Amino acid sequence: MLYSQATPEWKRVKLRELLASGSIQQFPGAFNPLSARLIEEKGFAGVYISGAVLANDLGLPDIGLTTLTEVATRAGQIARMTDLPAIVDADTGFGEPMNVARTVQEIENAGLAGLHIEDQFNPKRCGHLDGKNVVDLDTATKRIRAAADARRDPNFLIMARTDIRAVDGLQAAKDRAKALVDAGADAIFPEAMRDLHEFRAIRDAVDVPILANMTEFGKSDLFTKDQLQNVGVNMVIYPVTLLRSAMGAAERVLDTLRNLGTQQVRVPEMLTRARLYDLLDYESYNKFDSDVFNFQIPDIR
Structure with a gap:
């Protein structure tokens, strides 16, 4: 009912425990927000909040057009709906080191368990597109150092993402990952790795948790969690999978409405009224007012 019963501090401790467990976390x-509750109900370890999804949901491309306020507000709305730890994509930190410091504190205030900050130039672009540019090492490490110094809760996770693999190759990615850890990163997100060998190379280069991004239509094959665990990956994200699935379903329903004049043939594919109310925990609101839920819901509705 209402929001999560777990505090942000508890979620941050839980995230640290998950990453230290020796098992890969999905x-x-x-x-x-409602999809976060569904993720929890299905038994996943945590929730990821993609910068691309936040931008796309506003009808914008993933090129750094969203603001810190928009990201912190929406990420907070999502995180508060689940007892799971949630981490958010904070792009390049929304500015220079001072801005990065403020970003960390605003994201902490929003109740997130952690964030990641990348080493691209602004305007940035999706990590699985060609033509990316990365900042120099000094700039990249200053961002992470500012982030680590700014947090108030020592369990808030600072993850460094590097996109340098696509620009200067695997050795550069290994070198930068090491430097970002030295600057204070608690975990490393090596973007757009080409194969399992490359994930293993990053694993061997650093002694902090590493993340794999299994996004559809990207540079990486869609490896299984077991394949990724076997090369030492600690955490795997599926950033746009649910949005793509939901929008694909929405497009098919709209086509059906347009072509047939009714949605009837699509109804069996939909979340039923009963299932939606169950996910919302509708009945529990009777605690406040017995007139809220005093009806029967037909299973087919």
């Missing part, structure tokens, strides 16, 4: 990407 974090599907939530595209709204």
Whole structure:
């Protein structure tokens, strides 16, 4: 009922425990608060909040157009709906080191368990597109150092993402990952790795948890969690999977409405009224007012 019963501090401790467990953790990407609750119900370890999804949900491309306020607000709305730890994509930190410091504190205030900050230039672009540019090492490490210094809760996770593999190759990615850990990163997100060998190379280069991004239509094959665990990956995200699935379903329903004049043939594919109310925990609101839920819901509705 209402929001999560777990405090942000508890979620941050839980995230640290998950990453130290020795088992790979799956974090599907939530595209709204209700999908975060569904992720929890299905038994996943945590929730990921993608910068691309936040931008796309506003009808914008993933090129750094969203603001800190928009990201912190929406991420907070999503995180508060679940007892699972949630981490958010904070792009390049929304500015220079001072801005990065403020970003960390605003994201902490929003109740997130952690964030990641990348080493691209602004305007940034999706990590699985060609033509990316990365900042120099000094700039990249200053961002992470500012982030680590700014947090108030020592369990808030600072993850460094590097996109340098696509620009300067695997050795550069290994070198940068090491430097970002030295600057204070608690975990490393090596973006757009080409194969399992490359994930293993990053694993061998650093002694902190590493993340794999299993996004559809990207540079990486869609490896299984077992394949990724076997090369030492600690956490895997599926950032846009649910948004793509939901929008694909929406498009098919709209086509059906347009072509047939009714949605009837699509109804069996939909979340039923009963299932939606169950997910919302509708009945529990009777605690406040017995007139809230005093009806029967037909299973087919």
